[in-house]
Amino acid sequence: MALRAEANCVSPARIPFNAIMPVDDLTVLWLSGMGAQAARAAAEGLHQHGVTALVSFGVAGALSADLKPGDLVLPDAIHAGAQLPVNVAWRDRLQKLLPADVTVVNGILADSTVPLTDEKAKRDLAQTTSACAVDMESGAIAAVAAAAGIPFIAVRAIIDPLQFSPPEALLGAVYPDGGVNPFRLTALILKRSVHLTTLMQMGAGMRAARKTLSRVIQSAGPGLTGR
16 A cells, blocks of 8 residues: 555554555555555565565546546556556456445556646546556556566555546645645645645545445455455
């Protein structure tokens, strides 16, 4: 997981940053921070610790107007320059365990090296990749899994719709694990670089995504381990 808010959907315990943490007899997690470099280091660390399957678990941005916050993307493949595989049999087993009222979408999940902060950037990426959603970590994790010859799936809940993205100004107030520097955030609000309505919309999107991710954990049980 890149963000602490994502990891807390798996475990309510205090989760260390950038270190392996056991969850149960079959599952460990690694809170890596945002971006491909951090995700790759975490995936390689997990593999070196003997992990035999990898899950990219967290939130994603919508590239399709049909997706709304809280919808779940269980992709067929990851577009990261080339297409990287997902273990479809494992993905399908997980999907069958989910409640019927969880909206699940398959298709392509795109990788982005930078946060997409406007609708045009999202539409351009959708046109280039034919993807329905985007994140910044799944491509790196999928690449590690492919190189290691171990199964991989992505489980990504939509946090922001196509028409809305976090403003670029906000990025300077965010820590690598998704936490916010309150002093920098206050300065941005006072300068009107970031508006309270934007923060409220982001908060609502995160709540919807976290609710879905928590339901995945509650419903999947051993189905999320690949066994």
